[in-house]
Amino acid sequence: MEKCEKCGTELKxxxxxxxxxxxxxxxxxxxxxxxxxxxxxxxxxxxxxxKKTAWDYIGETYNFSNDTVIGIYCPTEEDITDYGDDSKLIxxxxxxxxxxxxxxxxxISW
Ligand SMILES: [Zn+2]
Numbered sequence: 001m002e003k004c005e006k007c008g009t010e011l012k013x014x015x016x017x018x019x020x021x022x023x024x025x026x027x028x029x030x031x032x033x034x035x036x037x038x039x040x041x042x043x044x045x046x047x048x049x050x051k052k053t054a055w056d057y058i059g060e061t062y063n064f065s066n067d068t069v070i071g072i073y074c075p076t077e078e079d080i081t082d083y084g085d086d087s088k089l090i091x092x093x094x095x096x097x098x099x100x101x102x103x104x105x106x107x108i109s110w
Contacts, residue, residue: 032069033097035106042096054089067109074102 002011004019011017035058036051043050064070074094075087094104 030105032105032107035070035108036110038093038097038106042092045096047092050089050092053086054093057086057089064108067107069105069107071103071105074099074104076102 002017003009004011004022007019007021009019009021012020036055039051039054042054058072062070062072072090072093075083075090080087080091093099097104
C-alpha cells in the first residue's frame with residue numbers, strides 16, 4: 001500500500017499513482033480544430049477539390065454526427081500502403097496544421 005509523502009493518504013492508481021487528497025484535478029486543455037474550416041483552408045491554399053474529397057473520405061472512415069468531436073489518426077506509411085492514397089488526405093491535414101503526435105481532435109458541426 002503506497003502512501004502520499006505529504007499527507008499520508010493512501011495513493012490511488014489510475015494510469016499512474018496519485019494522491020486523491022493533494023492532487024486536485026485540472027481541466028485538460030486540448031487543441032480542437034474545426035474540421036470543416038480546416039478542409040476549406042487546405043482547399044483554398046493550393047489543393048482544389050480537397051474539401052469534398054477529404055470530407056467524403058472522413059465520412060466513410062469515421063462515425064460522427066452533428067456537433068461531435070472525433071479523434072483522427074495520422075496514417076503511417078504502412079497505413080497508406082494498406083488503405084490507399086486517400087489516407088494521404090489525412091496526412092496533409094497534419095502537415096498543413098503542423099500537428100504533432102499521431103492523433104488530433106476535430107469538431108464537426110453544421
Ligand atoms: Zn497527499
